[in-house]
Amino acid sequence: MFASGKVVSVVATDGSRPATMADVARLAGVSHQTVSRVLNEHANVRPATRERVLNAIRQLDYRRNMAARTLVTRRSQMLGVVTFDTTLYGPASTLFGLEQAAREIGYAVSIVSVRRIDRQAMAEAVTALADQAVAGIIVIAPQRIAVEALNDLRVRGARGRIPLVAVEGDHSGKYPVVAVDQNAGARLVTNHLLDLGHTTVWHVAGPPDWLEAQARVTGWEAALAERGAPVPEPLTGDWSPASGYRAGEELAARLAASSPGVPAPTAVFVANDQMALGMLRAFHERGIRVPEDISVAGFDDIPEAAYLIPPLTTIRQDFGEVGRRSMSLLLSMIDAPEAADVPQRVVVPPRLVIRDSTAPPHRSDHQ
Amino acid sequence: MFASGKVVSVVATDGSRPATMADVARLAGVSHQTVSRVLNEHANVRPATRERVLNAIRQLDYRRNMAARTLVTRRSQMLGVVTFDTTLYGPASTLFGLEQAAREIGYAVSIVSVRRIDRQAMAEAVTALADQAVAGIIVIAPQRIAVEALNDLRVRGARGRIPLVAVEGDHSGKYPVVAVDQNAGARLVTNHLLDLGHTTVWHVAGPPDWLEAQARVTGWEAALAERGAPVPEPLTGDWSPASGYRAGEELAARLAASSPGVPAPTAVFVANDQMALGMLRAFHERGIRVPEDISVAGFDDIPEAAYLIPPLTTIRQDFGEVGRRSMSLLLSMIDAPEAADVPQRVVVPPRLVIRDSTAPPHRSDHQ
DNA sequence: GCCTGCTGTGTGAGCGCTAACATCAGCGCA
DNA sequence: TGCGCTGATGTTAGCGCTCACACAGCAGGC
Numbered sequence: 001m002f003a004s005g006k007v008v009s010v011v012a013t014d015g016s017r018p019a020t021m022a023d024v025a026r027l028a029g030v031s032h033q034t035v036s037r038v039l040n041e042h043a044n045v046r047p048a049t050r051e052r053v054l055n056a057i058r059q060l061d062y063r064r065n066m067a068a069r070t071l072v073t074r075r076s077q078m079l080g081v082v083t084f085d086t087t088l089y090g091p092a093s094t095l096f097g098l099e100q101a102a103r104e105i106g107y108a109v110s111i112v113s114v115r116r117i118d119r120q121a122m123a124e125a126v127t128a129l130a131d132q133a134v135a136g137i138i139v140i141a142p143q144r145i146a147v148e149a150l151n152d153l154r155v156r157g158a159r160g161r162i163p164l165v166a167v168e169g170d171h172s173g174k175y176p177v178v179a180v181d182q183n184a185g186a187r188l189v190t191n192h193l194l195d196l197g198h199t200t201v202w203h204v205a206g207p208p209d210w211l212e213a214q215a216r217v218t219g220w221e222a223a224l225a226e227r228g229a230p231v232p233e234p235l236t237g238d239w240s241p242a243s244g245y246r247a248g249e250e251l252a253a254r255l256a257a258s259s260p261g262v263p264a265p266t267a268v269f270v271a272n273d274q275m276a277l278g279m280l281r282a283f284h285e286r287g288i289r290v291p292e293d294i295s296v297a298g299f300d301d302i303p304e305a306a307y308l309i310p311p312l313t314t315i316r317q318d319f320g321e322v323g324r325r326s327m328s329l330l331l332s333m334i335d336a337p338e339a340a341d342v343p344q345r346v347v348v349p350p351r352l353v354i355r356d357s358t359a360p361p362h363r364s365d366h367q
Numbered sequence: 368m369f370a371s372g373k374v375v376s377v378v379a380t381d382g383s384r385p386a387t388m389a390d391v392a393r394l395a396g397v398s399h400q401t402v403s404r405v406l407n408e409h410a411n412v413r414p415a416t417r418e419r420v421l422n423a424i425r426q427l428d429y430r431r432n433m434a435a436r437t438l439v440t441r442r443s444q445m446l447g448v449v450t451f452d453t454t455l456y457g458p459a460s461t462l463f464g465l466e467q468a469a470r471e472i473g474y475a476v477s478i479v480s481v482r483r484i485d486r487q488a489m490a491e492a493v494t495a496l497a498d499q500a501v502a503g504i505i506v507i508a509p510q511r512i513a514v515e516a517l518n519d520l521r522v523r524g525a526r527g528r529i530p531l532v533a534v535e536g537d538h539s540g541k542y543p544v545v546a547v548d549q550n551a552g553a554r555l556v557t558n559h560l561l562d563l564g565h566t567t568v569w570h571v572a573g574p575p576d577w578l579e580a581q582a583r584v585t586g587w588e589a590a591l592a593e594r595g596a597p598v599p600e601p602l603t604g605d606w607s608p609a610s611g612y613r614a615g616e617e618l619a620a621r622l623a624a625s626s627p628g629v630p631a632p633t634a635v636f637v638a639n640d641q642m643a644l645g646m647l648r649a650f651h652e653r654g655i656r657v658p659e660d661i662s663v664a665g666f667d668d669i670p671e672a673a674y675l676i677p678p679l680t681t682i683r684q685d686f687g688e689v690g691r692r693s694m695s696l697l698l699s700m701i702d703a704p705e706a707a708d709v710p711q712r713v714v715v716p717p718r719l720v721i722r723d724s725t726a727p728p729h730r731s732d733h734q
Numbered sequence: 735g736c737c738t739g740c741t742g743t744g745t746g747a748g749c750g751c752t753a754a755c756a757t758c759a760g761c762g763c764a
Numbered sequence: 765t766g767c768g769c770t771g772a773t774g775t776t777a778g779c780g781c782t783c784a785c786a787c788a789g790c791a792g793g794c
């Protein structure tokens with residue numbers, strides 16, 4: 001009888017006002033308060049009464065008015081997400097995972113994407129969310145400045161402090177962090193290359209103000225140091241294919257200029273797949289073969305990675321998992337605002353994906 | 368005196384409840400209604416009074432309670448976005464543009480990303496947004512089923528019909544559409560290849576249930592027909608690099624099997640860049656040179672396109688512009704709900720980006 | 735018989751805002 | 765002088781919900 005036929009009616013069946021709690025109460029022959037109790041799953045409602053109310057709700061196609069609820073509880077069934085650039089693969093995937101997880105537990109998601117990250121932009125973003133009385137906030141804050149801005153904020157809503165979780169930041173701040181273990185990922189690739197027999201591994205880092213970029217540098221250095229391998233001066237890019245291309249040119253020059261005294265690079269760990277992609281082209285144009293002349297490894301495992309020329313060895317980050325974990329962390333903070341047992345750092349392990357862009361060094365040419 | 372020092376205080380300065388309109392009214396020595404009038408920019412408030420109110424607002428760090436406002440106006444300052452897969456380059460970029468545009472005009476954005484698109488998922492997504500009393504909805508609905516589901520919906524909120532704009536859909540529906548002209552884009556590439564001297568152009572299409580995929584097929588066919596070129600049977604992929612790789616294998620087989628009677632393909636228009644990327648690798652592995660042996664063109668102009676091997680000729684879609692345009696269209700519908708002069712279709716022109724993956728056919732081998 | 739305590743339900747107030755109406759001073763004009 | 769008009773402001777009544785409390789009914793204990 002209801003919701004039949006082709007037309008799906010959202011909210012109201014006829015042309016009139018949507019049903020209110022009072023309408024439901026009248027139809028079920030109870031008070032509006034009893035309807036509220038049923039909706040909020042309070043105890044102490046007789047099963048028979050509950051059934052009558054539920055029937056009335058179905059019959060009237062009743063939907064609770066969120067605004068009224070928010071007004072009195074001072075908290076909406078909404079979560080806020082502050083993100084930096086939803087076009088980048090990492091943030092986009094995290095956002096996607098976040099949204100899925102939120103909706104499963106009955107929260108809507110309001111997003112604010114900031115163009116530049118600074119104190120003011122961060123304050124504005126968080127204020128906009130506080131205005132909506134969000135129950136909690138997740139900040140995808142991969143840059144140092146974002147974490148600093150966050151620490152200066154006193155995030156208050158109509159109901160006191162708003163729980164906040166940072167994603168992909170570091171642990172220096174006041175807020176719990178959920179992140180993929182960048183350091184471990186960097187060690188993983190570096191050790192993989194070392195294991196293949198390379199004397200050392202070069203590195204193309206991401207922008208220095210990105211925490212992830214720095215963690216990858218640190219992990220790479222540590223792995224090298226542990227094995228007693230020399231630590232070359234890292235090159236720096238900006239995550240873009242263009243910057244990877246430029247780094248490739250530079251490495252190519254070093255390859256050409258190598259001599260017995262100045263050994264040629266035989267392996268590079270590039271801080272993300274897009275830069276690795278640019279580097280691959282730079283090498284290709286110069287007739288430098290990957291992995292025969294030089295091994296190249298990336299980070300992220302973008303969908304394209306498996307189809308580059310050659311298929312790219314890289315580190316896979318499970319962004320969906322990051323989204324889910326941060327959501328459940330946030331939820332525990334919302335439910336128990338003062339609990340001390342909230343983990344301050346949740347780490348998602350990365351995984352090494354070996355493809356064809358890495359191989360043992362070629363021992364024929366120079367030394 | 369205010370907002371000084373390092374700590375940015377959001378919403379409230381001290382530990383008490385946030386200020387209400389009544390607090391502001393008291394401090395300014397007026398009624399709360401006058402405060403409301405100032406806030407809503409009503410006429411008939413004396414400049415001196417307005418100043419006093421504004422000062423009080425600043426002094427108390429007052430922020431209007433959205434929930435209360437929404438409750439009485441039956442409409443929130445929020446826009447809803449339904450999107451399919453925020454991980455894909457197109458939807459992600461559109462979402463980004465959308466959010467920027469929305470915030471500039473003072474709207475918050477609530478997103479719902481659906482995993483699979485069908486009537487029920489669509490109805491749920493839209494219902495969730497209606498529950499939040501969004502002022503308008505934008506649906507990024509690139510698939511046929513999405514448009515159909517939309518047409519079956521009667522999108523009603525607490526305040527009657529909610530304005531809705533579809534992005535990247537087609538025009539068969541009840542709702543205005545904003546989209547890049549896929550057909551024109553396909554013609555652009557096809558003609559470019561024909562102009563280079565190719566006898567005909569092969570095509571790798573996207574999934575048949577995607578409207579964009581179909582529009583690209585149509586445009587390609589039309590361009591071929593106009594020039595009297597033969598229309599080869601199109602191959603089909605699923606947007607992924609893997610499917611592009613498989614299409615590449617198939618074309619490679621045709622190249623190998625070509626004879627004077629069965630001419631070899633010399634040019635392919637691939638329906639998106641990711642598939643083109645997969646195809647490039649398939650060709651590379653088989654020693655088929657691009658563009659010497661075969662020209663390859665893509666669609667989208669993803670950030671990687673310029674750094675593929677070889678750099679990819681493709682069609683650039685301005686997703687940011689799509690976002691901005693749909694936002695302003697939606698806004699005009701919100702402001703004038705019954706206006707008949709709302710455009711039913713806004714088309715954003717695509718642009719041909721010529722790089723190195725396309726060239727005149729090599730007239731040496733067969734033929 | 736009465737008190738106590740529990741369960742199930744109803745009543746009333748009020749969250750912070752806007753919309754509609756009410757009020758009132760000041761002015762022009764017959 | 766009185767009338768109506770306008771501009772500036774105040775007053776009142778909700779929007780639809782949840783919270784705190786009231787209260788009835790019934791069991792159990794003494």
